[in-house]
Amino acid sequence: MTSSKEIRDRINGIAETKKITTAMYLISSTKMHRVRNELEHTRPYFDALRAEVRRMFRAAGSTESKFFFPDDNAVPENTGAIVITADKGLAGGYNMNVLKAAEKLSEKIPGLKLYVVGEYGRHYYAQHRRETEPDFDFSAEDPTLHLSRDICSRILKDFETGKIDRVYIIYTDMKTGAEVKTTRLIPFHRAAWRPEEDPEAPATEFEYMPSVAAILDNIVLSYITGFIYSALVDSYCAELTARMEAMNAAGNNADEMLAELKLNYQRARQAAITGEITEITAGAKHKRTEAK
Amino acid sequence: MNTFTLSVLAADRPFYEGECLSLVIPTTLGQYGILAHHLNMIAAVTPGILTARLWENGRERTAIAAVTAGIAKIENNKVLILVDSIEKPEEIDSRRAERELKAAQKALKKQASHIEHSLAEAKLLRAINRLKVKTNYTDKDL
Numbered sequence: 001m002t003s004s005k006e007i008r009d010r011i012n013g014i015a016e017t018k019k020i021t022t023a024m025y026l027i028s029s030t031k032m033h034r035v036r037n038e039l040e041h042t043r044p045y046f047d048a049l050r051a052e053v054r055r056m057f058r059a060a061g062s063t064e065s066k067f068f069f070p071d072d073n074a075v076p077e078n079t080g081a082i083v084i085t086a087d088k089g090l091a092g093g094y095n096m097n098v099l100k101a102a103e104k105l106s107e108k109i110p111g112l113k114l115y116v117v118g119e120y121g122r123h124y125y126a127q128h129r130r131e132t133e134p135d136f137d138f139s140a141e142d143p144t145l146h147l148s149r150d151i152c153s154r155i156l157k158d159f160e161t162g163k164i165d166r167v168y169i170i171y172t173d174m175k176t177g178a179e180v181k182t183t184r185l186i187p188f189h190r191a192a193w194r195p196e197e198d199p200e201a202p203a204t205e206f207e208y209m210p211s212v213a214a215i216l217d218n219i220v221l222s223y224i225t226g227f228i229y230s231a232l233v234d235s236y237c238a239e240l241t242a243r244m245e246a247m248n249a250a251g252n253n254a255d256e257m258l259a260e261l262k263l264n265y266q267r268a269r270q271a272a273i274t275g276e277i278t279e280i281t282a283g284a285k286h287k288r289t290e291a292k
Numbered sequence: 293m294n295t296f297t298l299s300v301l302a303a304d305r306p307f308y309e310g311e312c313l314s315l316v317i318p319t320t321l322g323q324y325g326i327l328a329h330h331l332n333m334i335a336a337v338t339p340g341i342l343t344a345r346l347w348e349n350g351r352e353r354t355a356i357a358a359v360t361a362g363i364a365k366i367e368n369n370k371v372l373i374l375v376d377s378i379e380k381p382e383e384i385d386s387r388r389a390e391r392e393l394k395a396a397q398k399a400l401k402k403q404a405s406h407i408e409h410s411l412a413e414a415k416l417l418r419a420i421n422r423l424k425v426k427t428n429y430t431d432k433d434l
Contacts, residue, residue: 045301049374052365056334145303153411160406206367209335210320218320218336219363222303222376 004268011261018254024090025247032240035142039233042145046226053223056212057188080113080133080164081105082155082185082228084171084235085121087140092249094172094242095120098235101170101180113164115155117232133158140239143232145225152225159186171231172238185227294328295347300373307378313345313352315371317364330366337362337375339417341425356381358425360418381429384422393419 083102085095099121106112114132116122118140125132138151158164167185172178208215298312315326318340339360346353362375396416400409 041305042303044306045303045374048301048372049363052334052363052372052374157408205332206365207331207333209324209333214320215334215336215363218338218361219374222362222374226303 004265004272007261007265007268011258011265014254014257014261018251018258021247021250021254025244025251028240028243028247031142032237032244035233035236035240039230039237042226042229046230049219049223049226053216053219056208056216078111078113078162078164079109079166079168080115080155080158081168081170081182082115082117082151082231083121084140084169084231085116085118085124086235086239087119089120090246091239091243092246094178094239095124097180098170098172099124101182105168105170105182115151117151140232140236143229143236145229148225148229148232151228152221155185155228156221156224169228169231171235174234174237174241178238178241185224293347296326296328296330296369296371298344298346298371298373300375300378302378303376307357308346308355311347312371313347315345316343317373318342318359319364326364326366326371329369330371332368333364333366335364337364337373339414339421341421342373342378356425356429358384358421360421361414379422379425381425384426386423386426389419389422389426393423 295311299309300307320336360376365372399412
């Protein structure tokens with residue numbers, strides 16, 4: 001039987017760990033509320049922008065923009081993927097799910113260039129000796145619009161120079177229950193605008209000033225930035241939710257362990273007392289028989 | 293009064309929603325005026341000055357703001373403006389704008405790739421526009 005001191009040390013240790021997990025839970029929850037709030041401010045803009053871009057694209061027919069496929073059958077040669085992971089671990093399966101999706105994509109597309117957001121992912125690839133794009137060290141913590149613009153202009157720079165001609169983005173979507181999504185960012189594809197997403201087909205005729213292509217070129221940067229920003233915020237929220245769940249589970253486990261250990265501790269303590277009493281009574285009895 | 297509904301959304305916040313008498317927006321083809329019952333149209337907005345005569349509680353109020361690139365959509369007497377950012381004169385930090393102006397000028401001098409050049413150019417335009425709005429319209433009774 002383990003001594004009661006050993007058990008007491010363990011109880012203290014677990015209680016300390018539980019304090020940490022509870023604190024992490026609370027921190028994650030407050031951070032998430034803040035980021036969610038920010039997203040609420042930006043959502044109307046990006047939703048409206050998305051709707052307008054979609055509508056213009058449908059109305060436009062073929063456009064002479066480099067962001068669109070010249071024809072639907074063109075096969076891009078160099079593909080890049082933005083992989084959004086967390087900066088830290090301890091978030092359940094969150095990071096692994098994203099990395100698994102990235103693995104799947106790179107199996108399908110050999111020579112996939114990886115643009116990794118978040119320290120965890122970079123660390124993972126460094127350990128697995130898998131090359132990632134240099135000078136792309138963005139943090140996943142507290143996504144801002146500014147950060148998304150930086151990411152966007154970096155991606156577009158490589159797109160412009162022809163280093164990549166197709167970009168995927170792998171992120172975790174909060175809206176569909178923290179599911180990892182692999183979506184193509186650029187170039188836009190006609191087939192990608194699914195009609196069911198657009199219940200109100202262009203009923204009214206519009207005049208375009210100066211032209212559809214020029215308007216699209218004017219806002220494509222904002223559009224991509226918006227997409228990246230939403231993906232970053234969604235991923236960050238998913239990360240925090242995963243961490244909250246993980247920490248909650250850890251807290252529950254700690255409670256369970258504490259209950260069991262406390263029982264064991266009481267038992268050990270009781271056994272020690274019983275043993276002592278037995279010793280004392282046995283000793284007293286011996287003395288008494290000696291005296292007689 | 294002939295009015296139309298104006299809603300202005302910036303990337304970081306919904307900016308304005310309400311009735312409007314007339315609106316002048318900076319487009320790629322120059323300043324463009326919009327009155328009520330305008331033809332349905334979509335236009336490209338460039339960095340510049342947006343002027344709106346708003347109709348609030350039966351009174352007219354003129355509002356001026358610096359906008360960045362985006363689009364304007366007019367549909368059935370509803371005007372929707374989507375821009376990256378929009379700022380009232382009193383919200384503009386002129387020191388920051390000047391700093392950005394200098395940074396953009398420096399970046400333009402460097403031999404850079406096409407996209408870097410156009411990004412710097414866009415930054416320069418935004419900074420100039422901010423300073424223009426700030427110096428011309430601050431503390432004026434609108």
